[in-house]
Amino acid sequence: MRYDANLRSPSTQIMSLPSILDAHLDTAAIAAVQANPDAGYLIDAPYSEAPLVISFGFVSWNELPAFDFVGRTRKFEKAMGRPINRILVRDPANFWYLYGVPGLGHDVDAVTSALRGMIARLRPTSVSTVGQSMGGYAALMFGALLEVEQILSFGPLSYFRSDRARRDGDTRWLATMEKLDRLPPVGPRYDDLPALLASVARRLRSPVGVNFDGR
Secondary structure (H helix, E strand, O other): OEEEOOOOOOHHHHHHOOOEEEOOOOHHHHHHHHOOOOOOEEEEOOOOOOOEEEEEOOOOOOOOOOOOOHHHHHHHHHHHOOOOEEEEEOOOOOOOOOOOEOOOEOOHHHHHHHHHHHHHHHOOOOEEEEEEOHHHHHHHHHHHHHOOOEEEEEOOOOEOOHHHHHHHOOOOOHHHHHHHHHOOOOOOOOOEHHHHHHHHHHHOOOOEEEEOOOO
């Protein structure tokens, strides 16, 4: 397996990166990169004639967010008897990816462009996004913007707006939302996922899967 542990590279250079390293994407390799707060993504690719799964890490306040769904996608590989291309993404700042991802861009649109370039380079047979909690929000957001074949989201918020959080009495993430109010991200905020999904619904290639009960 091979991985790309690019750190803070401008998104405009994604297509010309020479930093695909020959190494096994094993537990030790992931842990080494995960300990670096500037590492926003890992690539386990390329495998020809294989699907691509883009996973997004969940929120973590006590330590850096993890690169998620590694073990579960490996189980799928074993079950299918074939490899899966993986792009593992996280937001070390825990801002629901709205300020971008280190190495991919400083806003949502830049990250979307970088991921689109990677997809074009890998030429997978299909593209899926997956995530839980904060990662579920990102899976829906980037899955819609990239118009992927499949979106799987577990326990996401449907919006990231302080006014609606107060209205609905859900103040779990209010402090983070208020920080976004004080310092809005560059470009569109993408803080209303139902509105975003409605805007691209006719272009999505399959139903969106959202799960809230963990089963």
